[in-house]
Amino acid sequence: MFRPLAVYIGARYTRAKRRNHYISFISLTSMLGLALGVLAMIVVLSVMNGFQKEMSSRILGMVPHAAIVGAQPLDDWRSLAGTALANPQVRAVAPLTELDGMLSYKGTMQPIQVQGIDPFEEPKVSIIADHLQQGRLTDLAPGEFGTIIGEITARRFALQVGDKLTLIVPELNGASGSVTPRMQRLSVVGIFKIGAELDGSLALIHVADAAHLMRWQPGQVQGVRLALKDLYQAPKVAGGIAGELGAAYRAVDWTQTQGSLFSAMQMEKTMIGLLLLLIVAVAAFNIVATLIMVVADKGADIAILRTLGATPGQIMAIFMVQGSVIGAFGILIGAVLGMIVALNVSDLIGWLESVSGRQILSSDIYFVSYLPSDLQMLDVALVCTAALVLSFLATLYPSWRAARTQPAEALRYE
Incomplete structure (x- = not known):
C-alpha cells in the first residue's frame, strides 16, 4: 500500500x-x-x-411559552382558543389572568406575581400538577379565594395549608388618577415546589377570583396561554396569531419574560x-x-x-x-x-x-x-x-x- x-x-x-x-x-x-x-x-x-x-x-414548564392578551377583558376565551389551536405549532390552550401585588402575613411582606388559572385546563399547559407538595389544583374553587403558593414563600412566612394571608394589589382610581391598595384575604390550599426562583415569586388563584380582584365580570379573563410543540418558535407563532386577530390583541412570549435568564x-x-x-x-x-x-x-x-x-x-x-x-x-x-x-x-x-x-x-x-x-x-x-x-x-x-x-x-x- x-x-x-x-x-x-x-x-x-x-x-x-x-x-x-x-x-x-x-x-x-x-x-x-x-x-x-x-x-x-x-x-x-x-x-x-x-x-x-x-x-x-422547570421554568418554561411553569411560565407560558406564549400568551395572547386582549386590550380589554375577554368574555369568551374559548373562541380565541379555537383560533390559536388552528395553528399546528400550538399544542394546548388555557385561560390566564396575571396581576402583580404584595403578600402580607403577620407584618411581613413580599412581592408576588399572581396567576389566575382554570384548575381543569391548566394541566394541559403547565407542569404544576406534577410538582404539588400539598393540595390539588382542584382545591382552587371559584369564590373561595384559595391560593397555591411556592415552597420558598411558604417557608419564608412559615405557612401551612389552611393558613390565611393577605394579597395587596394596586387599584387605579379613575376619578382622581391616584393608585390605592386593594386587599383580599386568601387561604392557602396548596404548596408547590418547582426548584427555581418561581417558588418564591409566583402564586396561583382561580381565574374567577382573579376577575373579581380586577373588578371584571364573572368569566372574563385577560388572555389565553399557549403551550407550543417547539418553544423556540414562540415569538413567530404568537406574533402570527396576534396578527391574525387584529390590533386588539398582543402577543407575549417566554423570550420577553425569561429571555435574559x-x-x-x-x-x-x-x-x-x-x-x-x-x-x-x-x-x-x-x-x-x-x-x-x-x-x-x-x-x-x-x-x-x-x-x-x-x-x-x-x-x-x-x-x-x-x-x-x-x-x-x-x-x-x-x-x-x-x-x-x-x-x-x-x-x-x-x-x-x-x-x-x-x-x-x-x-x-x-x-x-x-x-x-x-x-x-x-x-x-x-x-x-x-x-x-x-x-x-x-x-x-x-x-x-x-x-x-x-x-x-x-x-x-x-
Whole structure:
C-alpha cells in the first residue's frame, strides 16, 4: 500500500522507542495533558447543558411559552382558543389572568406575581400538577379565594395549608388618577415546589377570583396561554396569531419574560468553554517542547534524509505528522473518557455522596439536588476540532526548525 514518505517516517518516529527516555516522557505528558483538557471540557459543558435543560424544563414548564392578551377583558376565551389551536405549532390552550401585588402575613411582606388559572385546563399547559407538595389544583374553587403558593414563600412566612394571608394589589382610581391598595384575604390550599426562583415569586388563584380582584365580570379573563410543540418558535407563532386577530390583541412570549435568564446561562457556558479551552491550549503547546527535543535528537537522521534527496517540505511534514499523531491520540483518549464520565456523572456524584456521607448539592440550598448531565455530540465535535487545530498549530514551529537543519552541521560531530 502506498504511503507518502512524510506519513511513513512520522508515524514510525511516533512508534519507535527513543534512546532519550526524557523525550518519551514529555511526549506522554503532552498526550495525557490533551486528554485531560478534552475530558474536562466535555464533562463541564455536558453538566452545564444538563443544568440549562433542567432549568428550562422547570421554568418554561411553569411560565407560558406564549400568551395572547386582549386590550380589554375577554368574555369568551374559548373562541380565541379555537383560533390559536388552528395553528399546528400550538399544542394546548388555557385561560390566564396575571396581576402583580404584595403578600402580607403577620407584618411581613413580599412581592408576588399572581396567576389566575382554570384548575381543569391548566394541566394541559403547565407542569404544576406534577410538582404539588400539598393540595390539588382542584382545591382552587371559584369564590373561595384559595391560593397555591411556592415552597420558598411558604417557608419564608412559615405557612401551612389552611393558613390565611393577605394579597395587596394596586387599584387605579379613575376619578382622581391616584393608585390605592386593594386587599383580599386568601387561604392557602396548596404548596408547590418547582426548584427555581418561581417558588418564591409566583402564586396561583382561580381565574374567577382573579376577575373579581380586577373588578371584571364573572368569566372574563385577560388572555389565553399557549403551550407550543417547539418553544423556540414562540415569538413567530404568537406574533402570527396576534396578527391574525387584529390590533386588539398582543402577543407575549417566554423570550420577553425569561429571555435574559437563558441568555445569561448561554453566555456563562460560552465563557467557561473559552476558559477551559485555554487548558487545552497549554496542553497542546506542550507538543512544541516535545518536537523541539525530538528535532535535536534526530539531527543526524534529518541530515541523512536531506542528503538522500528529502526536501525541506518533506522534513517539515514528517514532524508535523508526528506532532499531529501525538495530539490525535490524546484527543481521542480524552473524548472517549469524557463521554463516559459525562454519561455517568450523576451516578458518580451519588456514589461520592454515599461514600463521604455528605450531600454535595443540598436541596435546601440549590434548586437542583443532583448533578444533571446532557451530552451533546455537537459539543464533543467542537471540542475535538478545536483541540486538533491547536495541536496542528503547535507542530509548525518545531517542524520549520527541522526543515532548516543543514546536513553538514548536523553530521559534523557524528
